[in-house]
Amino acid sequence: MEGDLGATLLGPLWMLLAFVGLGWLAARRLAIDPRPIATLLVYLIAPLTFFRALVLGGPTPAYLFLTAVLFLLASLVALIVHSLARHRFAPEESALLAFSSGTGNTGYFGLPVALVLLPPQGVTLYLFCVLGVTLYEFTVGFYLSARGRFSVAQSLAKIIRLPLVYAFLAALLASGLELDVPDAVMEGMAVFPATYTLLGMMIIGMTLGRVSVRELDLRFIGACVAIRYGLWPLLALVAVLGLQAFLPLSPALALALLLVGVVPMAANVVVVAMELGIAPEKGALAVLITTLAAPLFIPFYLTLLMRLTGIH
Template sequence: MTPIDPGTLMGPLWTLLAYIGLGWLAARRLAVDPRPVATLLIYLIAPLTFFRGLVQGGPTPGYLLLTAALFAVASLIAVIVHRLARHGFAPQESALLAFSSGTGNTGYFGLPVALVLLPPQGVTLYLFGVLGVTLYEFTVGFYLSARGQFSVRQSLAKIVRLPLIYAFLAALLVSGADITLPDAVMEGLAAFPATYTLLGMMIIGMTLGRVTIRQLDWRFIGACLAIRYAFWPLLALAGVMGLQALVPLSGELALALLLIGVVPMAANVVVVAMELGIAPEKGALAVLITTLAAPLLIPLYLTLMMRLTGLS
């Protein structure tokens, strides 16, 4: 496996921070409202990005099993955190904390790192793991977030209207029926992943442009940091070591799972919070802090975890 070089993370970090800065400028100088951007991401850009990734990846039963496993793990973590957080946080905060606990910045931040550290087969495995986390975000995660402000019936109604679920089913149908989409369609869809990344990070800056110092909630941020940089790395390490003890586990899959466990908080925390109106400012601050900490913590974590699992 490729040694972990802290410099590997600086390119993705500075790119993401530049996008956040552009969003901050858009909010402060141009008075851009981030809410329509969040709606655009959830109901149009994310589903098309998700559809393209699945169709291009050529899902197999093995890949889909990995997707299902990550979806189940993320959902279980979020449900447990939601039950625990209700006793110490307000409803909106506990809902946002629960959503963030099941996901991470596996796409905007993790994918560029995966492309450096993993061979093509490992990148494919990583992507199908990420699909499981993304599917969690727009189903179970979205429901838990909505429950911070809406009834069960209203929350379920919001999920049914999410097009990403139908994009997932459509991609499985296209792949299962061995349908080849026209080149012009695939070329058109190629613009959406970059747009998804750009707007997904800019919306953090747009939200931060409205934040005041009084909105700093170190108790909430501390809980987010503990889940993202303490619980998830330990879970990923335990999961990989447990699988190694039970079944033959390729080094590519092991490192892909470890990487999913150490990425910073997901930018979609802010996107979903903005769409549902549940404390997006607090989410944006927590995402920014965990992203700034990533270049310091991730090389340390991955180096140690690779040694413990025999990958280096």
């Protein structure tokens, strides 16, 4: 199975790295500034992508409970890491590390893998897990990142301005009132998920195009890798084993939770860092390294965790 998973990951990996390469070329040859693109992603493309996914998913109380659990878990991890990192790293670095610790590349990278490994019902479960992580990114995660440069009041003001939370509430309202979003609107928004992936990965390349050797911070990168490929797989394993001990956990849900725990660092680490101006170069290097390591780590971890949890 490990070899099959490695082959499965090559497609998404090369696609994402090609987007990163396009971003690098755009920064080096065209001198494109990635900051307006980050703003566009945060304030327009991400909310519409999130709204569309939630409406299409048909939220139910059980699905939303799954979203809430992942949101709380991501927030808890980030808060703990923030409390530890602020004594060992500079404010901007500790804020970025805290943000990255609560999230992963569950969408751009994890979704293609989920489509291969999971049945349709399992993919739906995985998507609602992803929604919880995304909601964390643009609430608690964004606040922790903003605290690297701004006061509490300024950071909260920035959270209130974020439209993704309102997109989430609008989708829940439309579902609760059984309002049908016009087909033309949904078809028009179909371009946003691909745009989100393309621009999100290109920003990494654009940022790397401005990186110098002195930006290579091995201590920071090591902490990012340890959290993403050390802490999160362990959390996923404990969560699945714990649920199996008390509930009849379906294999599809168990595998969806394990997949959330083994994906590389999120591209949104760079997007948010760029928007807030908190060490985006260091974030881009860490994201690139964990993405390159994914074809090695993910098959190994998934094979091992599936054996330990008895998933077949």
